[in-house]
Amino acid sequence: MTDATLLPILLVPDPRLRAKAKPVAAGDDVRALSETMLATMYAAPGIGLAAPQVGEMRRLVVIDLQRDDTRSPIVLVNPEIIAESGEQATREEGCLSLPGQYAEVTRPARVKVRYRDLTGAKREIEGDGLLAACLQHEIDHLNGVLFVDYLSALKRNMLLRKLAKDLKSKERE
Template sequence: MPAMSATTDIADAGIPEILIVPDKRLRMKARRVVGADRDDVAELVPRMFAAMYRAPGIGLAAPQIGVSLRLVVMDLAPDDQKQPMVMINPEITARSEELVSREEGCLSLPGQYAEVIRPGQISVAFEDEDGKKRTIDADGLLAACIQHEIDHLDGVLFVDHLSALKRNMILRKLAKDLREKAARKPAR
């Protein structure tokens, strides 16, 4: 753990950093959560929500913070009406044939957005924090968010759903933005 500087907020000390492309860990397939992982998951979930809310975002997968577990947190509600959702070992069990286009962004590709085509409705099986098996049917933003986060568990990024031309444009723009941000950072 890095040493805290005088400007580090103590409350932020336990909040993990979100990995940014091209970090290779974002391309690894996460392993299933098993019984022996439950204590780690219980400790990880609140930290993941804290990182997601701080970013801010509506979804975060464990691989985005460097943890190779099939674990996703989401909250699509407005800030003042939080409705946190945890999915452990999520699996899409059905997809509609109808495809929809929705603009997506990603905390691991900050400031980058593109239209992504995905099934409009899905069914998902997962375990909750208590290990209880659940299923939900989702459409709209929830369906898109779940598919986006499950992609992360398989080492897939939203840009992988784009043409090579669009994907390369976004990745070049991200690299340029990150270089410019690093150049603006004051030296310590």
């Protein structure tokens, strides 16, 4: 895939990252968008990408937890969390829209998500560990929520100031 097929990833504080995405209508073909989103995610590199992160305000998420050449992408159309465990898990999260910024985030340890696949078929996926965190992180994007929203105001402000400083120094390079 060439760079021409990649989409620019929006960075904080772009207001589109705080907007709620609209459902993908029945019959809307998002196959081409999902393929371009996967290419963009792999090139970044990342393990998940939500459509709002590339300026598409639709409820579409791509995920691939594979770290090697064995790709195993999951495309979720209109995903929604339908069950979550009472047990919590804390893990380090980062985000392609906040490059280079990481923090410990506590979320439900396990989730069940209902979605449609690219053929329109209803599906469910259950995840724990990294998959659970990734599903929740990406679905949050569809609702205008960022992982930094789970941090204390102090930690969030420190991280956002560091991001702004890093982006300014990159502009000067």
